[in-house]
Amino acid sequence: MGIDIVDLSRMARFLRRYPDRSLRMLLSETELGQVRRDPCPAVRLGTSFGAKEACGKALGTGLAGLAWTDIEADCAAGSGDRGVRIALNGAAARHAAGLGVARWQVRTQRLGPEALMVCALALTAGADGAPEPRGVRHVRQPRR
Template sequence: MMGIGIDLESISRVANWVKRYDRDTLSLVFTTREIDHCQSVSYPYQHYAVCFCAKEAVGKALGTGLADIGWNEIETAIDPSGLTIQLQGAAQRQAMINGVQHWLATWCCWDDYVLVHVLTY
């Protein structure tokens, strides 16, 4: 089954949220690898926003949202080749139920916004 998910988020909104919480609280939404990556780059809040948007977009592409999927069951990696998605737990089970074999995830940024687009097939 083919799925499409799109999400848009304000970088400054995510930045305000990230600044307010410690690492343990952030780990309720972001995986350890996502936090480590975001903290190691020149534009950490932009990368946090990409990870956040990707999780939302994946939930939409799976057709379930994040209602029955834990935030940490969707992990995003941002590298020079693009955006990769790794699933585990309920997210991985839902992808299998949907017959998802491939992901295409892209992102772009302009002004204070990040947009993530996810296609499953």
């Protein structure tokens, strides 16, 4: 599972500061089109950024070793239920396959001036029906 919180006022400043040429390094053409057509472009941009960050965290890599465009967030597809459809490409798709990710789901919730994104991954089942975590690290919390 990965979680990210985005400051929407920061996204508004980002949109004013950077032209589409810069945004194309971070967003697919589909995502950029959705941002530009949305009545609240900062919210749409924040949702895309947050979904990418949450998915990267759920994959256990953050965005290290991935291109921003390897994770594509389509908000129009799931807007009715606060869902975001995610498409993994390139290194993100290869990493997810290596982990045995069968499917994923992203949900978003607006929290005043911020937005929260949560990404949950489901792994493929083994012969006994239990998930097979391939390459997933479990971090043990220190005892107090």
